[in-house]
Amino acid sequence: MSGNATSGIVMPEPNADVIARRAEIVAAMRAIVPGEGVIDAVNEMRPFETDGLTAYKQLPLAVVLPSTTEQVSRILAYCHRNGIRVVPRGAGTGLSGGALPLADAILLGMGKFNRILDIDFDNRTVTAQPGVTNLGITTAVAHAGFYYAPDPSSQIACTIGGNVAENSGGVHCLKYGLTTNNVMGVELVLITGEVMRIGGKHLDSGGLDLLGILVGSEGLLGVVTEVTVRILKKPETARAVLVGFPSSEAAGECVARIIGAGIIPGGMEMMDRLAIHAAEAFVKVGYPLDVEALLIVELDGPEAEVHHLIERVAQIASELGCITLRASNSEEERAAFWAGRKAAFPAVGRISPDYLCMDGTIPRKALPLVLARMEELARQHGLQCANVFHAGDGNLHPLILYDASKPGELEAAERFGADILLLCVEVGGVLTGEHGVGIEKRDLMPSMFDETDLAHQQRLKCAFDPDSLLNPGKVFPQLHRCAELGRMHVSRGQLPFPNIPRF
Amino acid sequence: MQTHFSLAQLADPHIADAEQVLRACVHCGFCTATCPTYVLLGDELDSPRGRIYLIKDMLENDRPATPEVVKHIDRCLSCLSCMTTCPSGVHYMHLIDTARAHVETTYERPRMDRLMRALLAAVLPHRGRFRLALAGAALARPFAGLFDGVPALRPLAAMLRLAPSRPKLPSATEGVGRFLAEGPRRARVALLDGCAQPALRPEIDEATIRLLTRIGVEVVRPAGAGCCGSLTHHMGKEELALANARANVDAWWRAMEDEGLDAILVNTSGCGTTIKDYGHMLRLEPAYAEKAARVSALAKDISEFLVERELPAPVIPAGLRVAYHAACSLQHGQKVRTAPKELLAKAGFTVLEPAEGHLCCGSAGTYNILQPEIATRLRARKVANIERTDPQVIATGNIGCMTQIGSGTAIPAVHTVELLDWATGGPQPAGLHLPAAAA
Numbered sequence: 042m043s044g045n046a047t048s049g050i051v052m053p054e055p056n057a058d059v060i061a062r063r064a065e066i067v068a069a070m071r072a073i074v075p076g077e078g079v080i081d082a083v084n085e086m087r088p089f090e091t092d093g094l095t096a097y098k099q100l101p102l103a104v105v106l107p108s109t110t111e112q113v114s115r116i117l118a119y120c121h122r123n124g125i126r127v128v129p130r131g132a133g134t135g136l137s138g139g140a141l142p143l144a145d146a147i148l149l150g151m152g153k154f155n156r157i158l159d160i161d162f163d164n165r166t167v168t169a170q171p172g173v174t175n176l177g178i179t180t181a182v183a184h185a186g187f188y189y190a191p192d193p194s195s196q197i198a199c200t201i202g203g204n205v206a207e208n209s210g211g212v213h214c215l216k217y218g219l220t221t222n223n224v225m226g227v228e229l230v231l232i233t234g235e236v237m238r239i240g241g242k243h244l245d246s247g248g249l250d251l252l253g254i255l256v257g258s259e260g261l262l263g264v265v266t267e268v269t270v271r272i273l274k275k276p277e278t279a280r281a282v283l284v285g286f287p288s289s290e291a292a293g294e295c296v297a298r299i300i301g302a303g304i305i306p307g308g309m310e311m312m313d314r315l316a317i318h319a320a321e322a323f324v325k326v327g328y329p330l331d332v333e334a335l336l337i338v339e340l341d342g343p344e345a346e347v348h349h350l351i352e353r354v355a356q357i358a359s360e361l362g363c364i365t366l367r368a369s370n371s372e373e374e375r376a377a378f379w380a381g382r383k384a385a386f387p388a389v390g391r392i393s394p395d396y397l398c399m400d401g402t403i404p405r406k407a408l409p410l411v412l413a414r415m416e417e418l419a420r421q422h423g424l425q426c427a428n429v430f431h432a433g434d435g436n437l438h439p440l441i442l443y444d445a446s447k448p449g450e451l452e453a454a455e456r457f458g459a460d461i462l463l464l465c466v467e468v469g470g471v472l473t474g475e476h477g478v479g480i481e482k483r484d485l486m487p488s489m490f491d492e493t494d495l496a497h498q499q500r501l502k503c504a505f506d507p508d509s510l511l512n513p514g515k516v517f518p519q520l521h522r523c524a525e526l527g528r529m530h531v532s533r534g535q536l537p538f539p540n541i542p543r544f
Numbered sequence: 545m546q547t548h549f550s551l552a553q554l555a556d557p558h559i560a561d562a563e564q565v566l567r568a569c570v571h572c573g574f575c576t577a578t579c580p581t582y583v584l585l586g587d588e589l590d591s592p593r594g595r596i597y598l599i600k601d602m603l604e605n606d607r608p609a610t611p612e613v614v615k616h617i618d619r620c621l622s623c624l625s626c627m628t629t630c631p632s633g634v635h636y637m638h639l640i641d642t643a644r645a646h647v648e649t650t651y652e653r654p655r656m657d658r659l660m661r662a663l664l665a666a667v668l669p670h671r672g673r674f675r676l677a678l679a680g681a682a683l684a685r686p687f688a689g690l691f692d693g694v695p696a697l698r699p700l701a702a703m704l705r706l707a708p709s710r711p712k713l714p715s716a717t718e719g720v721g722r723f724l725a726e727g728p729r730r731a732r733v734a735l736l737d738g739c740a741q742p743a744l745r746p747e748i749d750e751a752t753i754r755l756l757t758r759i760g761v762e763v764v765r766p767a768g769a770g771c772c773g774s775l776t777h778h779m780g781k782e783e784l785a786l787a788n789a790r791a792n793v794d795a796w797w798r799a800m801e802d803e804g805l806d807a808i809l810v811n812t813s814g815c816g817t818t819i820k821d822y823g824h825m826l827r828l829e830p831a832y833a834e835k836a837a838r839v840s841a842l843a844k845d846i847s848e849f850l851v852e853r854e855l856p857a858p859v860i861p862a863g864l865r866v867a868y869h870a871a872c873s874l875q876h877g878q879k880v881r882t883a884p885k886e887l888l889a890k891a892g893f894t895v896l897e898p899a900e901g902h903l904c905c906g907s908a909g910t911y912n913i914l915q916p917e918i919a920t921r922l923r924a925r926k927v928a929n930i931e932r933t934d935p936q937v938i939a940t941g942n943i944g945c946m947t948q949i950g951s952g953t954a955i956p957a958v959h960t961v962e963l964l965d966w967a968t969g970g971p972q973p974a975g976l977h978l979p980a981a982a983a
Contacts, residue, residue: 077587085612088588088597095545095571106587133588134573153586172586174577197629198577323631390570390632395546445546 050097050480052514055145059125063102066125070105070147073115078153080104089148092130093195094138094481096397096451101128101142108153110228110236110266117264118234120147126510127232129260131172131203134195136386136398137479139207139259139515146513149264151202157181158267166225166242168269171202175209178270187272190217193475194383201268208257210475212308212339212382215433217273219475221256228267229255232506242269254501259477260512262505276341279307281378282351284358285332285365289313289428292334293408296432298357299338300405304350307341309433310382316389316427316440320381323388328381329365336432337378385429386440393425393442397454400476401465405435414464415439422457424450436474437465463488478516486518496521545569548604557828558642559603565639566600568632569593575626575636580904580922581619589616592626592636599643608650609643617643619918621911622778623872623904624817628879637817637877638824641777648780656696664910665781668740669771669788675714675743681707702916706947708744715746723753723763730760731806733849734799736792736819739771741812741943747974748943751965752811752846758969759853764805768795772810774818777825778909789822790829793836800838808839811846811961813942814909817877819843845874846961847941851883855891858967862892864978866963867935869926869949871942872904884941884960891967896933900925907948919948927952937976939963 059066063081070079080086081103090098102125107113120127126146133140142148154170157177161167162185167178175196178189192211193199199209204220205227217223226240240252255262286292292311299306312320312335321328328335336358340350351368358366369375381388389396403411412428419426427440439461443454462472462482466489472482486495495517502509503523547566554560575592576582582591589598598613609617617640626636653661667673681704691701717723719737735752742749756763773788799805810816818825823837866888874880888895906912906922926949930938938957940946950957962973972978 077585080587080589082610082612084598084601084607084610085589085616087601088594091571093572108586132573132576133593150588152582152588155583155586176577195572195574198572198574323633384574384631387570387572387574387631390568390572390634394567396570 050484052099052141052143052480055143056124056126059145060102062123066123066147067103069119070103070116073119074105074107074112078106078108080106089130089133089150090142092133092138092140093136094141094397094479095395096445096455097138097141097480099142099144101148102145104148104150106150106153110230113149113230113264113266114234114236116147116149117230117232120510121232121234121508124508124510126513127264128512129206129264131200131206132174132198134199135203135207135477135479136400137207137473137477137481139477139479139512141480141515143514151200151264154202154266161242162187164242165272166269167272168267169201171205171265171268172200175199175201175204178272182272186275188275189223189270190214190273191220191223194386196383201270202265205256205265205268206258206260207477208475210431210434210436212310212379212431214475215309215431216305216307216341221253223271224252224256224268225271226269227252227255227265229263229265231263232508232510236266240269244271257477259479259516261502261516262511264511276307278344278347279339279341279375280347280351281337281339281369281375282354283328283365283367283378284336284338284354284363285329286334286336286361286363287332289334289412290409291361291363292336293412293432295336295358295361295363296408297405298361299354300433302353302357304340304353306350306354306433307339308337309339309431310337311335311428311430311432312382312385313428315392315425316385316429319388319392319427320385322391323384324377324381326377326381332364337382339375339379382429386438389427389440389442393444395443395445395451396427397441397443397458398476399437399439399441399458399461400473401462401470402434402436402474403465403468403470405432407468407470408432408435411437411464411468415461418457418460418464422453422460424453424457426457431474434474435470437461459485480515483514483516484518486516499523545571545600547600553603553606558645562599562603562639562642565635566596569596569634570632572632574629574631575634578625578629578902580621580623580625580906581918583903584918584921590619592620595620595643596634596636596639599639602643602646609647610651614647614651614653617647619915621872621904621906621908623908624876625872625902625904628876628902637821644778644780645782646780648782654696660699660914661779664913665776665779665784668775668910669773669784671718671739671743674740675711678707678711678743682709682711685709698916699913702919703913706912706951712743712746715742715750717749717753718742718746719765720767721765723757725760725762726757727760729762732762732764732803733807733809734769734796734805735763735765736772736808736810736812736815737765737769738812738815739775744943744947745959747962748811748959751959751962751970751973752809754970755850755961755965755968756809759855763809764799766795766799768792768798772815772818774814775909777818786825789818789825789836790832792819793822793826793832793839796839796842797835800842805842807849808843809846809849810843811941811959812944813845813871813874813878813880814944816843816845817873820878845878845880845883845941847874847883847887848878848880850961850964851887855887855964856968858892859969860892860967864893865896865934865936866893867896867898867930867933867938867955868960869898869905869930869938869940869945869957870901871940871945872908874941875902884939887964888939888960891964893963893967896935898926898929898933900929905945905948907942907944909944912944912948923948923952931955936978937963937973
């Protein structure tokens with residue numbers, strides 16, 4: 042087993058010349074990062090061959106684990122000088138394959154950057170190294186009644202650096218925004234090795250919004266070595282309501298009516314029967330098992346407001362024929378309601394050996410239609426699908442269950458997933474909500490953007506990394522050479538020589 | 545996760561079990577965040593997910609363990625924090641146990657490492673030999689610094705530093721015995737007669753037996769029971785571990801047949817985790833499988849047993865500040881999380897919970913001897929978190945943690961049961977010096 046990416050995803054052709062110089066490159070890396078920070082034994086590199094998207098695997102040229110910005114700078118400068126590709130990696134929890142290695146690339150693991158550098162309660166900011174976990178930031182300030190709002194389900198393990206790369210969301214983004222709305226500044230190392238700082242401890246720095254470009258750039262523009270985020274005071278009161286419905290359509294309608302009534306919940310999540318059962322098996326908090334769809338609606342703010350809003354939500358839910366309605370009465374109970382939702386993805390591991398977690402976003406009003414069409418697709422592809430989603434902002438996470446050891450199932454799962462995402466685009470939505478494009482949705486990009494759109498996005502990439510050394514093969518279906526792009530004439534979406542593969 | 549085992553490989557029940565564990569893993573990475581070695585080292589190879597992958601690769605390819613793989617497996621504390629975190633229900637404990645056995649049979653360790661492990665396996669599980677070793681260690685302690693200079697000898701230095709400066713004399717509660725309930729007998733239990741604990745701190749068993757008999761529980765220690773086998777089990781020395789397990793099953797089985805047992809109590813949570821796993825460890829031996837499963841089902845940590853009973857009202861002034869250190873074997877291995885804190889609070893103590901309570905203190909059986917550097921860093925982190933709560937005493941349910949934490953702080957570390965015994969009429973725990981007003 043070479044461990045090459047299976048199925049139809051084509052990655053950039055490895056540079057044989059770079060692979061031939063492996064020993065020399067490893068020695069150069071060792072000179073920069075001493076001790077155990079350079080890993081080149083095949084069996085030790087094996088655990089790095091994949092991330093949270095296990096369907097694709099590839100051994101890197103070498104794994105390098107720096108621990109200082111200076112080391113990152115020297116590594117990138119070396120790679121730049123010598124034409125070596127670099128794939129950055131945080132905790133490796135990403136679900137779109139953003140950290141999938143390349144055979145001729147250094148895998149740059151940021152796990153050793155795990156310290157919090159500054160907590161500034163006056164300015165309400167935390168500055169952390171990129172390998173600090175998302176939850177680690179909240180833990181560091183919780184004692185003073187603060188928290189960091191974006192909370193991806195993997196927040197226990199995913200890193201803030203990875204959050205910046207993917208513009209991660211989470212259940213509380215409906216009200217408090219995605220990563221991009223909560224990052225105030227970063228320290229960034231460019232492929233040349235140059236260290237730059239963008240933003241600071243305040244919102245809206247002068248000049249072009251470079252921060253807006255960097256957040257969500259999936260490791261294609263630079264390597265973040267420091268992140269300053271905004272922290273928020275914990276709401277005075279937060280209570281979650283569990284609402285169970287006999288049909289997904291009714292639950293979808295409930296979401297629409299709550300938003301329609303002008304209520305903005307702190308979070309509003311939906312799970313279908315399969316996901317409810319898997320999550321309940323892990324957390325055992327008493328999710329109702331006799332419902333088709335479960336909503337978790339969290340309301341936060343002053344006590345009187347929360348009390349009032351819970352009554353209104355309860356009224357809307359009752360009008361739509363909910364079967365269960367339970368509001369949390371303690372902080373423990375609220376946390377317990379969420380625990381199942383947060384662990385829902387991996388909990389599906391209890392009912393299926395493998396799953397593909399999709400990530401698409403649709404206009405909220407299309408929810409009942411999309412749910413019905415997905416059921417049809419499941420039958421068509423002969424695979425089960427568990428649904429977990431951020432219902433409040435229309436961000437779907439269908440989990441396609443498959444068994445990689447059964448021939449053909451991965452491919453079927455991939456086709457099913459692509460159909461779901463195309464459906465999202467068809468109803469006026471987008472390919473991704475928060476997991477990023479990576480390799481998973483790379484080849485679907487043209488269904489959403491035409492060649493002109495893509496070419497413009499790639500010019501931005503070229504401005505930062507003209508040799509395309511940072512994380513090539515991700516995000517763009519065909520990464521054109523920058524020189525070519527500069528003078529390429531794209532007419533009516535037709536590229537010259539469309540059959541030439543471009544990376 | 546997808547696995548690649550041949551039918552021939554799967555015919556081996558150990559591999560078949562490992563395959564089941566591996567297939568449950570979905571590679572989500574949640575476990576990395578709560579793994580003490582990943583938190584310290586930031587290298588996925590020193591995280592559960594990395595080790596799972598290394599083990600998978602080694603077993604799938606039927607490959608002898610390589611020095612690199614052994615390094616990362618050896619660094620695992622077996623604290624099982626990952627199992628608490630894992631939403632997919634991956635039984636990491638059984639996987640790492642299988643891997644350790646594979647290492648032991650396929651890898652030849654460097655000579656000093658081999659000797660050190662043989663020495664530990666030969667001495668620790670035998671109370672007499674261990675007591676002799678402790679006496680020797682007390683004399684050799686001033687020379688610990690000499691061993692620090694030679695990497696291969698560092699475990700010796702670590703061992704000398706952990707040994708108590710004054711060895712304890714054997715207690716009357718040691719060995720075979722029967723301790724009658726005060727008043728009417730409400731229950732009858734066997735109490736594990738461990739190996740290292742009675743030599744290091746006999747007061748724990750004394751307090752346990754006093755407290756149990758005080759509440760009407762008869763305690764027996766049948767002949768033939770002894771070390772639970774976990775020390776050798778975690779070194780991959782399966783035959784030694786299984787011999788211990790069989791001896792204990794036999795001894796307790798006789799006690800069950802004889803007058804019946806309501807529980808098999810363990811006051812060293814490291815041992816408890818292993819005894820509760822006897823059913824799995826001996827599953828392939830027809831003569832033992834069923835008996836071992838019964839024994840595992842009857843095994844309880846002392847705190848699990850006590851929390852279901854009425855304890856006498858406290859007779860000491862309330863409010864002593866106790867930092868509760870959750871031993872990994874108790875909180876992760878046995879999932880006993882609230883019972884000790886509940887018991888302490890009911891007995892009038894003010895229970896403090898240090899930050900990062902899920903992280904191991906570095907003791908982990910013989911880990912603090914075999915991996916002194918990581919163990920010392922973990923101890924420093926643990927002690928700092930404990931001291932931040934400003935406690936008067938530290939309570940925990942495992943002798944390993946007591947020794948480890950106690951060697952890094954001036955705050956006395958005692959067993960939870962010693963405090964409970966004291967609060968309900970027993971003597972003040974040894975080493976607990978309190979200002980006159982508080983005592």
